[in-house]
Amino acid sequence: MTCIFCQIIKREQPASFIYEDNLVVAFLDVFPINKGHVFVTPKRHEAKFCNLTEEEVQHLFKVAQKILKAIQASDIKCEGANLFLSDGPIAGQEVMHSHLHITPRFKGDGHQVGFSHSDPDVYPRNRLDQIANKIKKHIL
Numbered sequence: 001m002t003c004i005f006c007q008i009i010k011r012e013q014p015a016s017f018i019y020e021d022n023l024v025v026a027f028l029d030v031f032p033i034n035k036g037h038v039f040v041t042p043k044r045h046e047a048k049f050c051n052l053t054e055e056e057v058q059h060l061f062k063v064a065q066k067i068l069k070a071i072q073a074s075d076i077k078c079e080g081a082n083l084f085l086s087d088g089p090i091a092g093q094e095v096m097h098s099h100l101h102i103t104p105r106f107k108g109d110g111h112q113v114g115f116s117h118s119d120p121d122v123y124p125r126n127r128l129d130q131i132a133n134k135i136k137k138h139i140l
């Protein structure tokens with residue numbers, strides 16, 4: 001199996017790198033939503049967010065914050081940002097090597113983010129509590 005991100009990490013494919021350490025790398029998306037759209041990804045190949053180690057997850061977000069600060073300090077237009085991670089093809093994950101997107105946003109950029117779908121059922125509090133409990137009991 002050929003993973004484009006693994007190839008980029010091994011320098012077998014070109015990328016515009018922003019950051020690298022022993023756990024993660026960051027480089028520009030070649031199909032950016034806006035200028036400065038960055039991927040932050042663990043060096044280790046892993047498709048699923050839930051299979052990343054706790055250390056990888058912590059570090060991924062720590063580095064993402066560092067990079068967003070750097071974007072904001074640069075002259076790249078960035079009035080706000082979206083950080084998102086698509087986990088699984090159904091959620092729009094296109095590269096099966098887990099990665100976090102950092103996308104600079106600014107007024108009038110034309111990009112839409114929002115909830116295009118919502119569960120049509122409006123639940124009473126006791127039903128919401130039941131759903132919360134279904135999740136809570138599995139938190140390790």
Ligand SMILES: [Zn+2]
Nearest residue numbers: 003006045097
């Ligand atoms: Zn990979």
